[in-house]
Amino acid sequence: MKKTVARVLALAFACLALAAPKDVTIPFKLFKLKNGLTLILSEDHTAPTYSLAVVYNVGSRDEKAGRTGFAHLFEHMMFQGSENAARGEHMALITENGGSQNGTTDNDRTLYFETLPANQLDLGLFLEADRMGKLAITQSNLDNQRNAVQEERRLRVDNQPYGKTFEAVDDLAFDTFAYKHSVIGSMDDLNAASLQDVQEFFKRYYAPNNATIAIVGDFNTDEALAKVKNYFESIPSQPAPPRPDVSQPEQTAERRKQLEDPFAQFPRLDIVYRIPAGDSPDYYPLSVMSRILSSGQSSRLYQKLVKDAEVATSAGAFTGQRPGPSLEQISVTVRPGKDLAAVEKMVYEEVARLQTQPVEDWEMDKVHMVLRRSQVSGAQGTLNRAANLAETYVEYGDANLVNTEYAKLAAVSKADIQRVAKKYLVETNRSVVVTLPKARPAGRAGQ
Amino acid sequence: MRKALIFLLPMGVWMAWAQAPQTPPAGAPPAAKKEAFKNLAPVSKEVLKVKLPKAREVQLENGMTVLILEDHRLPQISISMDIRGGGGLLDPVEMKGLAGLSASLMREGTAGMTSKQIAEEVDLLATSIGGSASTTTMSSAFNMSGLSDNFDKWFALGVDIFLHPSFPADEWAKLKQRTLLSLRNQRTNPSFLAAERFDKLVFGDHPLSATSPTPANIEAITPEAMKKWHDERLAPQNTLLGIVGDISEAEILPKLKAAFGGWKKTDYKPVQPPNAPPNPELHIAIVNRTGSVQTNIVMGNVGIDRRSPDYFAMTVMNQVLGAGPTARLFNNLREDKGYTYGAYSRFSAGMLPGAWQASSEVRTGVTEGAMREFFNELRRIREEKVPAGELEEKKRSVVASFALSLESPATLLNYAMQRKDYNLPEDYWDTYPARISAVTADDVQRVARKYLTLDNIQIVAVGDAVKIGPILEKYGKVAVYDVDGKLAQ
Numbered sequence: 001m002k003k004t005v006a007r008v009l010a011l012a013f014a015c016l017a018l019a020a021p022k023d024v025t026i027p028f029k030l031f032k033l034k035n036g037l038t039l040i041l042s043e044d045h046t047a048p049t050y051s052l053a054v055v056y057n058v059g060s061r062d063e064k065a066g067r068t069g070f071a072h073l074f075e076h077m078m079f080q081g082s083e084n085a086a087r088g089e090h091m092a093l094i095t096e097n098g099g100s101q102n103g104t105t106d107n108d109r110t111l112y113f114e115t116l117p118a119n120q121l122d123l124g125l126f127l128e129a130d131r132m133g134k135l136a137i138t139q140s141n142l143d144n145q146r147n148a149v150q151e152e153r154r155l156r157v158d159n160q161p162y163g164k165t166f167e168a169v170d171d172l173a174f175d176t177f178a179y180k181h182s183v184i185g186s187m188d189d190l191n192a193a194s195l196q197d198v199q200e201f202f203k204r205y206y207a208p209n210n211a212t213i214a215i216v217g218d219f220n221t222d223e224a225l226a227k228v229k230n231y232f233e234s235i236p237s238q239p240a241p242p243r244p245d246v247s248q249p250e251q252t253a254e255r256r257k258q259l260e261d262p263f264a265q266f267p268r269l270d271i272v273y274r275i276p277a278g279d280s281p282d283y284y285p286l287s288v289m290s291r292i293l294s295s296g297q298s299s300r301l302y303q304k305l306v307k308d309a310e311v312a313t314s315a316g317a318f319t320g321q322r323p324g325p326s327l328e329q330i331s332v333t334v335r336p337g338k339d340l341a342a343v344e345k346m347v348y349e350e351v352a353r354l355q356t357q358p359v360e361d362w363e364m365d366k367v368h369m370v371l372r373r374s375q376v377s378g379a380q381g382t383l384n385r386a387a388n389l390a391e392t393y394v395e396y397g398d399a400n401l402v403n404t405e406y407a408k409l410a411a412v413s414k415a416d417i418q419r420v421a422k423k424y425l426v427e428t429n430r431s432v433v434v435t436l437p438k439a440r441p442a443g444r445a446g447q
Numbered sequence: 448m449r450k451a452l453i454f455l456l457p458m459g460v461w462m463a464w465a466q467a468p469q470t471p472p473a474g475a476p477p478a479a480k481k482e483a484f485k486n487l488a489p490v491s492k493e494v495l496k497v498k499l500p501k502a503r504e505v506q507l508e509n510g511m512t513v514l515i516l517e518d519h520r521l522p523q524i525s526i527s528m529d530i531r532g533g534g535g536l537l538d539p540v541e542m543k544g545l546a547g548l549s550a551s552l553m554r555e556g557t558a559g560m561t562s563k564q565i566a567e568e569v570d571l572l573a574t575s576i577g578g579s580a581s582t583t584t585m586s587s588a589f590n591m592s593g594l595s596d597n598f599d600k601w602f603a604l605g606v607d608i609f610l611h612p613s614f615p616a617d618e619w620a621k622l623k624q625r626t627l628l629s630l631r632n633q634r635t636n637p638s639f640l641a642a643e644r645f646d647k648l649v650f651g652d653h654p655l656s657a658t659s660p661t662p663a664n665i666e667a668i669t670p671e672a673m674k675k676w677h678d679e680r681l682a683p684q685n686t687l688l689g690i691v692g693d694i695s696e697a698e699i700l701p702k703l704k705a706a707f708g709g710w711k712k713t714d715y716k717p718v719q720p721p722n723a724p725p726n727p728e729l730h731i732a733i734v735n736r737t738g739s740v741q742t743n744i745v746m747g748n749v750g751i752d753r754r755s756p757d758y759f760a761m762t763v764m765n766q767v768l769g770a771g772p773t774a775r776l777f778n779n780l781r782e783d784k785g786y787t788y789g790a791y792s793r794f795s796a797g798m799l800p801g802a803w804q805a806s807s808e809v810r811t812g813v814t815e816g817a818m819r820e821f822f823n824e825l826r827r828i829r830e831e832k833v834p835a836g837e838l839e840e841k842k843r844s845v846v847a848s849f850a851l852s853l854e855s856p857a858t859l860l861n862y863a864m865q866r867k868d869y870n871l872p873e874d875y876w877d878t879y880p881a882r883i884s885a886v887t888a889d890d891v892q893r894v895a896r897k898y899l900t901l902d903n904i905q906i907v908a909v910g911d912a913v914k915i916g917p918i919l920e921k922y923g924k925v926a927v928y929d930v931d932g933k934l935a936q
Contacts, residue, residue, distance in 0.1 A: 021596045022522040022693075046520050047853040048495050076455060086482040088773070088782060093488055095773045096840040098495075098847025103455040117850040122489040130488075147785030151741070155788050155808050159741045161635040262738045263635050266628070296570035297554075303563065310621065313628050335628060362571060369573035373594055376523050381854050 021372065024379045025403050028214075028389055029221060035237045036209025039228050040389045040399055042216040044382060050217025051115040051382035052124045054132070055390040057212075058205035059108040060185070061178035061244050061324065069149065069185015070193055072105040074201050076145035078112060079103065082127075083134035087141065090127050097123060105183055108322050109394050115383050118218035121227060128213070129231035132206060137198050146190055153184045161263040165270060165435045172257050173272050173327055173431040178246045207238035214390035214399075217382040246324035248274065255431040260438040266313060267334040268435040269344055273424050275328045278321030279396045284408045285416035286319045286328055286424065291367045292359050292417070293317035293330070293350065298366070300350055301330070309346065311338045323395045328424060340434065354421040358414040368410055375406050497849040499876045502689070502863035503696055509712045510684030513703055514863050516691040518856040524692030525592040525857055526605070529868055531685040532717030533587030533676070535580050536654050536799075541667050544660025546587050546680070548626060549673040550578030553589075555618035558611045562618050565608065574601035576608055582657045583646075585719060585798045586868075587681070595693035599702075606706045612677060614670040626665055633659065634930055640734045641743040641806070641909045644928060648730045648905040649748055649802045653723035682713040687867055691860040722800050725749040725898075730905050731925045735912035735935065742814040742910035746821060747804030750898050753796040753869045759882045760890040761794055761803075761898070766841035767891060768792045768828050769805055774841075775824050776805060784820065786813045794898075798869075803898055811911055815918045825904075828895045832888040846880040 028042040060071045081087035094101045099116035114124050157163035167182045174180040213232075215224055251274060276282055294301050294317040301315035313333045320326035334343050378384055385402075393399040502514040535546040554569075554577055555562040569576055573593060580587035591605035633639045643658045650656035688707075690699060725748045751757050769776035769792030780790035786809045795801030805825070809817040833841075852858040866875050908915055912927050912935075919925045927935045 021594070024521060048497070048850050049854055079455060081482065084485055084487040086484050088482070088778065089484045089488075092484070092773045092840065093490065095771060096844045096847070097490060098844060098850060100848070100851065115851055115854075117495045117847055119491040119493055119495055123491070126488050144782065144785045148781055148788055151781075151786070151808070151810060152788040154740050154810055159637060159739060159808075161632075265632050265635050297566035298563070298570040303566070306625070307562075307621065310624065313625065313632065362567065366567075366570045366573070369571060369594075369597075372596070373523075373573035376521050376594060380521055380523075380856075 024376055026379060026385055026389070028399060030393075030399060031225060033208065033229060033233050035233055035235055036207075037232055037235075038212040038393060039225070040212065040214040040393060041219075041221050041224055042214070042385060042389065043219065043221055044216060044385075045218050047382075048118040048218050049115060049382060050118055050121060050124075050215055050219055051113060051386040052128060053111060053113045053214045053383070053386035053390040054128050055212050055214075055387075055394045056110045056206055057210045057394045058110055058201075058241070059106050060181065060183040061107050061246060062205065062241070063181070063185075065177060066189055066192060067185075067197060068181045068189040069153075069183070070189070070197060070201065071110060072183055072185065073145060073149050073190060073193055074198060075103045075105045075110050075112075076149060077137065077141060077198060078131050078135065080138075080141040080145065081136040082131040083136065084130045085127060087136070090131065093123060093127065099124070106322075107179060107183060108324065109391060111387060111391060113383060113387055121219055121224065125227055125231045129235065132208065132211065132232070133235040135202055135206070137195065137202065139195050142193070142195055142198060146193065149184075150187060150190055153187065153190075157184060159263075161261060161265070162268055162435055163263075164261065165259060165268060165433060168257055168259055168433045169270050169272055169327070169329070169431070172255050172433060173274060174248060174325070176245060176248050178244045179248075179324060203238060204241050208232060208235045209237040210241060212390045212393045214386040214393075216386040216389070248325050251429055254427050256434070257432075258434045258436065261435050262438045264435055264437045266336055266437065267340055269330075269332045269334060269340065269347070270433040270435070271330045271332075271344070271347060272327040272431050272433075273426075273429050275319065275326050275424050277323050278326060279323070279401065282420050282423070283319065283321065285412045285420040287321070288367050288409060288412045289354060289417045289421060290317040290319040290328065291370060292363045293354075295367070295370055300353075301332075301347075304350065305332060305343070305346060311335055311343050311346065344432070351421065351425045355418060355425065357418075359417055364414065371406055371409050494843065494847045494880075495850045497853060497880075499852070499862055500859060502860070504867070505700060507683070507704060507707060509707065509710055510682075511686045511688060511707055511710070512867065513700075514687070514689040514860070514867060515694070515696050515699060516689070516856070516860055516863060517694060517696065518691055518859070519693050520856070522595040522693050523592065524595050524598055524690065524694055525860065526590065526602075527689045527860060527864060528589040528609070529586045529687045529689075529864060530589065530681050531586050531687075532682065532715060533580060533680045533685075534584040535582035535587075535657075536585050536720065537680065537717060538582070540654075541664065542672060543582055543657050543664040545668050545672055545676055546580035547582065547660070548622065548665070548668055549614070549676045550580045550587050550589070552614055552619055552622055552673060553578045553608050553612040553677075555622065556613040556615040557607050558613055559607070562615070565604075568604055569601075572597055572601040572604065574604070576601070576605045578609070582659065583655050585717060598694075602702065602706065610710060614673040614677070616670050619668075619670050619673070623665055623668075627662055630659065630662055630665070637736055637739065637741070637743045637808070637909045640736065640930060641745045641907050643932065644732050644734050644907045644909075645745045645747070645802070645804065645905065648732060648907065649726055650723045651726060654720055655723055655799065655801070679713075679715060680717070682715045683707065683710045684712050685715065685717060687864060689860045689864045691856045719798060722752070723749055725900070725903065726905055727903050729903050729923050731919050731923050732907050733912045733916060733919060733925055733927045734907065734909040734930060735927055736909050736930055737911070739811065739910040741808045741810055742817070742908050742915050743806070743808050744814070744817060744821065744906070744908050745804055745806040746904050746906045747802050748898070748900065748903065748905050749800050750794045750803035751796050752798060752800045753865075754871070755796065755800070757894050757897070758796060760886050760894040761796070762845065763838070763842055763883060763886040764828065764891045764894050765792055765794055765803075766845060767833050767837060768824065768895075773844075775828070776807070776821070779820050779824060780807055780809070780817060784813075784816060786810070786817050786820070790817075811914050814908070814910065814915045818918060818922065822901070825899055825901060829892070829899055829901070831892075833891050835888070838886075838888055838891065842883055842886060845883050849880060
């Protein structure tokens with residue numbers, strides 16, 4: 001799923017004129033352990049390596065008010081030691097044995113992963129099981145990682161041009177808390193996180209029945225299954241965690257917000273429309289539509305705004321994909337001295353064109369080739385595949401979507417695109433954030 | 448993945464792997480507790496022996512060198528061209544950026560196609576085609592990649608763009624405006640400001656000091672100069688072309704010969720500028736960025752080139768000091784002190800010696816503590832021998848991670864091209880693990896003392912000058928610049 005999709009051959013009409021393109025279906029087997037843990041195994045013996053992805057079904061949408069940023073802060077705690085691995089030892093063991101690793105948090109899920117040489121399968125499984133079962137939670141670790149996360153916020157948000165624009169967009173477009181607040185969270189909420197919060201969160205969400213493991217690479221399926229059972233099956237399951245309400249009350253009028261940004265040089269327009277979840281039937285035409293608007297230099301927004309009219313330095317469209325309500329997002333960085341209202345109007349002219357005229361044949365051909373290419377490149381490397389399989393299962397309940405999503409995208413018709421453009425890209429479903437450079441105080445630099 | 452993600456570690460750190468504390472200052476959190484490792488995890492002691500596939504090397508009649516690597520795992524093909532002499536390091540001083548912009552403009556018109564036609568054709572074929580050239584390298588690059596489904600079509604298009612660009616004046620007028628705006632925009636980025644000032648301190652008047660072209664450089668560039676760049680500085684005898692993917696040598700070689708056969712050999716022999724010596728005196732510069740909530744600290748000096756005999760020892764030294772999240776800088780500044788999201792060291796070794804550097808972004812209030820810990824770590828690696836266990840871990844991580852490169856055709860091609868480009872021995876990658884393993888604690892200390900010299904270190908801090916000025920002054924005389932690069936009085 002996501003942009004890394006694998007293909008089903010029945011959909012070869014995109015490339016019908018060519019000699020049978022190679023199939024890149026990702027084979028896998030799915031198992032359920034006694035404690036509810038889901039395991040996905042996909043053998044690939046082309047390199048002496050494997051990747052292990054562990055996805056927990058928890059993200060910033062599960063946070064409570066006053067604790068924004070907590071899911072991500074907790075992710076950092078998972079690297080601070082467990083019963084059989086001291087603080088720092090997990091990372092050191094992966095690294096010194098030639099592996100790479102990371103963790104990432106978004107609105108809906110938290111992913112941990114490592115890639116290692118194939119002879120270290122036990123190592124990866126042992127470490128993941130140890131922290132799933134017996135995480136070491138201490139006040140000093142919490143305080144330390146709170147600092148690291150707050151620096152991450154400063155680095156990415158508070159010290160960067162347009163850093164706060166991203167937060168403003170979600171805040172404006174959504175009404176329900178789950179998706180209204182940012183994954184990185186606020187400084188005050190990060191400061192408020194307590195040791196008790198960490199313990200409760202761990203117990204509630206980091207249980208085997210709330211996790212999916214995918215392993216892709218150079219191993220034998222029966223042996224790997226036995227090892228996973230050995231390391232994980234004794235970890236007790238917990239009651240299914242409550243799920244937050246992600247539904248949004250209907251939007252009835254356009255929303256607008258203007259920000260001043262002390263670091264930005266150019267104005268920026270973010271125009272977003274609410275859209276349904278990433279496995280809904282309308283997601284697929286919306287996703288194809290975004291590619292027509294902004295995939296490559298031949299795309300409509302680039303040609304019109306950046307190249308011909310020369311009113312923008314960049315312009316893009318993006319269809320968000322997640323298991324709950326999401327956004328179709330058009331972002332334009334406007335050249336200085338250009339009339340912002342006129343640029344915004346040009347964007348709406350492109351929207352109207354999508355609504356009133358079918359897209360052209362060559363644009364559909366282009367999208368089909370772009371999809372095929374991203375399907376192929378997404379199948380490269382064991383980590384891509386492992387993360388994709390585990391995430392897709394957690395978010396949509398069907399790991400095989402990684403193999404069928406291409407078909408769903410390739411089946412989109414011109415009429416579908418027109419229909420979704422008319423349905424979603426309307427003024428009453430729109431939120432607009434305008435970011436303006438803040439005038440600097442006059443005077444020269446220096447002490 | 449079609450969503451915005453945040454990570455435990457910066458992307459570059461985990462992706463790029465295949466390569467005596469004082470009292471904390473007031474206001475800092477208590478240092479997190481250090482724990483002894485438990486050594487309970489099951490580890491295979493064996494390090495997988497990895498043999499990289501050898502690329503087939505062929506010399507075309509016009510002098511172009513070709514490396515072919517078959518990899519049939521997926522229906523895709525990548526071509527990388529390295530054109531010695533085409534890089535921005537050799538640009539005329541008044542036209543810095545000529546190579547990079549010429550390489551970009553190649554896609555905006557050929558003898559037979561307009562910019563828009565090229566854009567549509569590239570996207571219709573789902574190929575990636577484009578040239579690039581940094582201001583600080585001897586070579587320019589031209590890369591093309593795509594599916595094996597339609598290789599013949601995109602390869603023909605790529606070759607046409609490479610051999611027959613028209614450098615249209617109207618497209619240059621447009622690209623010039625876009626470039627001038629992006630030069631302006633990059634000045635909002637604190638890491639760019641730090642890199643720009645650091646390169647100026649380290650390299651002085653040497654051509655390596657130019658991180659980026661200036662607006663005046665851009666204004667001086669003309670389509671005629673670009674044509675001249677293409678005709679004179681791109682030549683087959685100086686070109687290394689690597690191809691990897693779903694191809695067979697027997698099929699691809701005639702195609703390469705047909706495509707490039709008409710490209711005529713010339714007499715052009717690029718002359719490399721002399722090496723830049725390390726800056727002999729200590730310099731400290733602050734770039735005053737009003738409103739900064741962090742200080743971007745970078746420090747370092749001139750290090751080594753890619754062929755240096757110290758390359759292996761430097762690699763291991765860098766692993767110990769700051770190459771990743773288990774190295775000393777990260778452990779100290781992030782995991783122990785909580786000053787930052789990350790602290791790292793690296794060294795860049797190309798045809799000419801590049802810089803080694805240590806860097807971090809820390810909140811303004813802990814700038815003093817961060818500076819102290821940088822110096823503590825630099826002194827420690829210079830003055831104390833690396834303990835045996837730590838040395839073994841770091842060497843093992845380099846050697847064992849070799850297996851991971853076998854997943855990526857692009858990495859395998861890159862290894863093959865690096866070997867050829869730097870004229871390294873035929874068995875270079877076969878002996879690489881042994882050379883890394885042979886590095887001793889004495890070697891690490893020797894290169895640390897030789898290159899990580901403190902009495903002439905170059906230090907840049909981007910941040911709030913009023914708050915951090917007095918802290919930096921404790922290390923020496925400070926020059927303050929504004930974000931436009933002008934020296935403040």
